[in-house]
Amino acid sequence: MKNGTLLLALAFLVVVALLMHRINRLQLQVDALAEAPVPQPEVEVAVHMGRIQSHAHKLWAAGTAGNLPLAEFYRHELKEEMAAVAKAGIVDDGVPVSTYMTNLGLPAIDALRDQLRTDGLTDFAPRFNTLIATCNNCHKATGHPYLVMRVPDSLRFPDQVFAPEP
Numbered sequence: 001m002k003n004g005t006l007l008l009a010l011a012f013l014v015v016v017a018l019l020m021h022r023i024n025r026l027q028l029q030v031d032a033l034a035e036a037p038v039p040q041p042e043v044e045v046a047v048h049m050g051r052i053q054s055h056a057h058k059l060w061a062a063g064t065a066g067n068l069p070l071a072e073f074y075r076h077e078l079k080e081e082m083a084a085v086a087k088a089g090i091v092d093d094g095v096p097v098s099t100y101m102t103n104l105g106l107p108a109i110d111a112l113r114d115q116l117r118t119d120g121l122t123d124f125a126p127r128f129n130t131l132i133a134t135c136n137n138c139h140k141a142t143g144h145p146y147l148v149m150r151v152p153d154s155l156r157f158p159d160q161v162f163a164p165e166p
Contacts, residue, residue: 045092051081053149056131058160060152063124065162071124072116079109095142104141108134125151 055078062070082105090097108131115127132149139147155162 043088045085045090045097048081048085048088048090052078052085055081056135056149057152057156058162060128061155061157061160061162063121063128065164066121067162067164068116068120070162070164071121072113075109075112075116079106079113082106082109093143097142100138100142104134104138 055074059071059074059078062074082101086098086101086106088098112127112131115123129151132151135149136147139145139149
């Protein structure tokens with residue numbers, strides 16, 4: 001009976017050791033997965049540019065309506081999307097889109113921020129034209145001269161009020 005109990009205890013210890021070994025291996029796998037970078041889905045450059053275009057259109061609408069707080073809001077939204085492009089490390093067909101956004105787009109939107117803070121909406125139209133010209137210059141520099149932006153001539157969002165509250 002002593003030998004049977006001893007063998008049973010020994011078998012139990014072997015099973016526990018095997019289970020502990022398996023648990024340790026699984027923990028190492030879990031730790032490796034936790035430390036691994038989460039792959040981000042690739043976003044088409046056109047999706048970012050569409051958001052930028054939408055924010056720019058609303059910035060124009062707010063600025064021409066004389067609504068400085070709303071113009072500042074859309075300038076900030078525009079900056080966030082441009083910063084996302086700059087940070088993403090996007091290279092599209094060999095064109096370093098993120099680098100161009102860093103060197104052309106972000107300085108232009110920051111200059112507009114400074115002008116809005118300093119002078120409000122004074123001379124908004126020429127400032128907005130400068131922003132649009134920067135977009136077009138970037139499109140040319142990246143081999144997309146057929147992507148020509150312009151100052152809107154109509155309101156694309158008729159369901160939104162852009163004028164300041166009375």
